[in-house]
Amino acid sequence: MATKPVAIIVGVGAGTGASVARRFAKEYSVAVIARNPENYDPLVAEINSSGGQAFGVSADVTDSNAWQSAFNQIFKHFKDAPLAAAVFNPGGGVTWKPFLEITEDEFAVGLNSQATGAFNFAKSTLPLLLKSTNLQHPPTLIFTGATASVRGSANFAAFAAGKFALRALAQSLAREFGPQGVHVAHIVVDGVIDIPRTKEWKNEHPDAKLDPAAIADTYWHLHTQPRTTFGFELDLRPYIEKW
Amino acid sequence: MATKPVAIIVGVGAGTGASVARRFAKEYSVAVIARNPENYDPLVAEINSSGGQAFGVSADVTDSNAWQSAFNQIFKHFKDAPLAAAVFNPGGGVTWKPFLEITEDEFAVGLNSQATGAFNFAKSTLPLLLKSTNLQHPPTLIFTGATASVRGSANFAAFAAGKFALRALAQSLAREFGPQGVHVAHIVVDGVIDIPRTKEWKNEHPDAKLDPAAIADTYWHLHTQPRTTFGFELDLRPYIEKW
Amino acid sequence: MATKPVAIIVGVGAGTGASVARRFAKEYSVAVIARNPENYDPLVAEINSSGGQAFGVSADVTDSNAWQSAFNQIFKHFKDAPLAAAVFNPGGGVTWKPFLEITEDEFAVGLNSQATGAFNFAKSTLPLLLKSTNLQHPPTLIFTGATASVRGSANFAAFAAGKFALRALAQSLAREFGPQGVHVAHIVVDGVIDIPRTKEWKNEHPDAKLDPAAIADTYWHLHTQPRTTFGFELDLRPYIEKW
């Protein structure tokens, strides 16, 4: 029996990360990473009980040693199966406050949760992705962006600095690794995602929030694109969103 | 028996337009428009002989009267079936020459083939798309862009003027009609498409050209997005493309 | 006595165009063009009575023959003096209305007032600018943009189509003619300009509108940049403007 390829998703909570894991688990084994096991334990149980194969590991991807150790555990667990897809989706780091009130630590968290975390994630996943060009779909590395990836709004300096840096990294990697057959993409999620925590927000239009399952379908679609036709950047938003 | 919804595609030749028609014909009746019937006759025959329903009309979409007459023929043929999707994909107007050698007529062709054509197309399709919000997928209006949609290169003034104007129109329509439930999207096709006419180009990498069938899969994917999660702009290019 | 070089400004009313003419008239002879002589007659009188040299001509720059005739008059008047700077600044074409209410003619006016007008203007001025690389400052061609040059807002389809097309043209010309020593620039004027017609608008902050004289200082600054250090695009807005 052939070994199932692996998809790895960093940043799994109630929204995009969990839905991406569910979607990719239809075809692959999935490894899910969050700082807090509470964020992935129910998801791992759900996937494993419905015929999929999931494995959760707790790690802070901004800490390169901790992350590398988690990464090693994953491939020990999955017996060095090939890596088909890697999704970087950590949510942390959103600070909304006047600039002069942002502390050094808050700025560092905003910057590092995105930029340094993505650097560590790409450093460990790319060598494996480069070996997976013979799988059914081109190996894929997807970064989750936000409105703050393309717009530095007032009071969002820390988060926007991290998200802009993440987009720079995504562009640079797409240009370097695309020609080597790895599909690098960046998805700008522009709007509120429909998760338990946001249930009370903006309820004038009941369907005015991004559906994480629909977001995940788009991640999967990008993954299935052949290397002749790679999409790099797509912006997703609810129909009533102002932009 | 329920009436099959219609997809309408303007600009059908050997590449994107024909592949989009084939893809949408799996679910819908398709109307295909080109100036020259030679461009769609074989496609219409192919779709109709393989169980689909296609109808071709010859028209120049930059001529509002000629276009409106063609449009009326289509819905007479399809007995006022609902319009599910409209794709604007005319290829004309690429002029590559030093600016001082571009004639008034060439500039007008570059500008109008894209901007005026798209205006006429949107004026006739949007009223029908607005009535189709109860179909399985949100009604969708997709415009085909190019590298010249986001970059005015030397010697491409006429084509870039048209493609920039088209992108402006797409953004404006997305912001106005998105909240009314119509999905407006703009796809930047960045690279050479693999069609008979380009067979001889850039053959160092045999798979270095965009696959029109893969492009069409992405058009279809955008069409299936729910209105909670509309994608507006995606750029597609071959893995080895410099950008 | 050396012949004074000429600056030519199309689109002279109460705002940017008139201020640019006043600023450039400190160094050059200026030719000012508008459809309606009422728009430039007081300005021409003002400049001529204060020691400058101004000449006004009435023409519609979207009509290539009418424009060429006006252009010939200017250089007959100024005895074939060298052309140092050309500024394209027509204001027409702003239509703000729901897309389905925009008429064919309104769309054509929005598109042509910017794109076709700029094409005609560039076609006649560039051959002269190319001969002026020996003047004190590099010969300069400046296009006036707007918010609608970089954003297609709802209800602005016609104006945005024209302004996007104009920006495409500016980019293409900068890339083609920069290496030949002509400075091509595009200024995005983002906000309300302080002119008589706008006196009643937004008066919460008395200085919340763009000062046309300050805009003109920036046009002049760009003109004085050496060819080692050409600025292409700058956005100008009042300090309280939301963007």
Next chain:
Amino acid sequence: MATKPVAIIVGVGAGTGASVARRFAKEYSVAVIARNPENYDPLVAEINSSGGQAFGVSADVTDSNAWQSAFNQIFKHFKDAPLAAAVFNPGGGVTWKPFLEITEDEFAVGLNSQATGAFNFAKSTLPLLLKSTNLQHPPTLIFTGATASVRGSANFAAFAAGKFALRALAQSLAREFGPQGVHVAHIVVDGVIDIPRTKEWKNEHPDAKLDPAAIADTYWHLHTQPRTTFGFELDLRPYIEKW
């Protein structure tokens, strides 16, 4: 006698920083900061010996304590004179190598030299700039960008991450502090600057490199813009530069 306002420039070597200091020293006292006193000592001597007032301090702006201490020295030296302009121009952090060879430290240097340094710089200068809205020109905070501010090229991941983050910060600060009367701007310097270290590069066109004195003239021009007419972003490049 009125106290001369101060301009402060971080990142002073042979290029932009030194020229900006010379230009602003015509009107203001200038404080220049670099890690290595060798980078500013000759400049300080030059300005002081030609009638200006310059003061140099050695500091690493990415170290908030060291930076704050340097900052305090400056205003002790200049007896709490008002701060008229602050320019962030550190050059460090350019790493050009394949992504998988970039070390954690190199990535951190690229990111922090720009993003964290700019955060520290803005945190200390903005409270003083906010008090200077009564000076002749609006108080100004200018950040120096690069091609890598708007494009993540292959092999430039570390530098582009820092420069994108810096641009996010600049946008966010412009939107927050503009309405409070502080002019925040971002200049994209796109090309090779003409300094001793680059003398041997690209010498096909003898004037194909950015002139730091011309760059400085543009910084000064932006500083003199009134608050009705703030420029946010300008790109500067040599006339023959490909872009």
